[in-house]
Amino acid sequence: MTSAVFPGRYTSLESISEFVIQAAQHAGLDDAAVYAVQLAVDEAATNIIEHGYGGEDLGEIGCQCEIVAEGLRIRLEDHAPPFDPQAVAQPVLNVPLEDVRPRGLGLFFIHKMMDEVQFDFSPEGNTLTMLKRR
């Protein structure tokens, strides 16, 4: 298991990506799966900064990568206020260009890219656990 803590700002996204890409490669994921992991983690970390902390440099993001029998398990941790993922509306897709509204693709990507996605909220912090199968 590898873990690291990153400052909650957008320039951390590249370092976070590098960190998870390396773990994903070590876990033996193929190129498409590595890209999927990178995308899910980038979207999740962006949400923590943008929606969780409500801006840059207001908190940290912990990241743990664990190679498991099925593939790669990734855990993102933050100390922002909790939110209700169930309450988030699905993005409106497959509509004419003029009707596209720029919102709501992040969670959609996370769910599409990963095989298991679980949000946990507790007084000690929030955890997003994601599994990508090999």
Add this chain to the structure above:
Amino acid sequence: MTSAVFPGRYTSLESISEFVIQAAQHAGLDDAAVYAVQLAVDEAATNIIEHGYGGEDLGEIGCQCEIVAEGLRIRLEDHAPPFDPQAVAQPVLNVPLEDVRPRGLGLFFIHKMMDEVQFDFSPEGNTLTMLKRR
């Protein structure tokens, strides 16, 4: 010295080029000089076919390449009727596009590309001797 005889047709131009390129490279000419030799010989051989024999497959073209102290000497031989190179008008260059007339670039290229150019005509045949310095 290498020599070869080619049928007087346009598809021979590629073989003639390959033959003189090889000699030019053996003679130690640089890339620009090799291209110059190729261009001069191509124009001269085209003229032999087009203007000398007056068409394809009406005679042969002999080619001799000799590596000399100064560089490469090339001799092209044919048995077409003689002509008077002095009587050929210079091409009209550096005029507006509309005024360009598609004639007379061949001999111009031959003289520009080679350091020495000499036409000899005799009952035994015509010889064009050209020297490209190293």
Add this chain to the structure above:
Amino acid sequence: MEITTTEYKNCDVIHPIGRVDSAGAPQLEAAINAVTQLGRHKIVLDMSEVTFVSSAGWWVLIGAQKNCKKHRGEVVLACIETGIRASLKLVGMDDYFRIYDEMTAAVGNI
């Protein structure tokens, strides 16, 4: 992110290098705006050296496409890496862009 813009007679080519994530998307947006503010709305995005695009990047491109189409122009994408392209297709947004495998085709068809 490093971004080069080249103005041709028929279109502008924007060539970003690196990741178009939440950090890079605003830079890409600025580069696109710099072109459209000149009244030029035919833009080829040379994606050959883009390694990653997050939703933040796609929203910039969607916004640019809307704006350019309004001005009788277009954003076309060229040379997109497979993973990036797959994620675009997944959300059905590849329908919003003409996508070319070669820059020549992109620039020739815009």
Add this chain to the structure above:
Amino acid sequence: MEITTTEYKNCDVIHPIGRVDSAGAPQLEAAINAVTQLGRHKIVLDMSEVTFVSSAGWWVLIGAQKNCKKHRGEVVLACIETGIRASLKLVGMDDYFRIYDEMTAAVGNI
């Protein structure tokens, strides 16, 4: 000589492979005529795989340039090998063509 023609929205790209000598020039002429006969007169000549051009080849290109300009079009040359380009310059004929080092620039500027 092998010649490929690709039709784009803005122009046609003609891509000959090999030598444009007295044997190849008529083929190139035919390929150009096939395009102009469709009423298309913006032609980019991709010279990247042309190894040689004799006066026979230049006359074809000069003729094509005259014809295309008459029809508000143009022949532009791209990716010309140094020796070929030097011989064109030598006879002052490089002034008759816009010449680009890259296909993207040629197609973008025609």
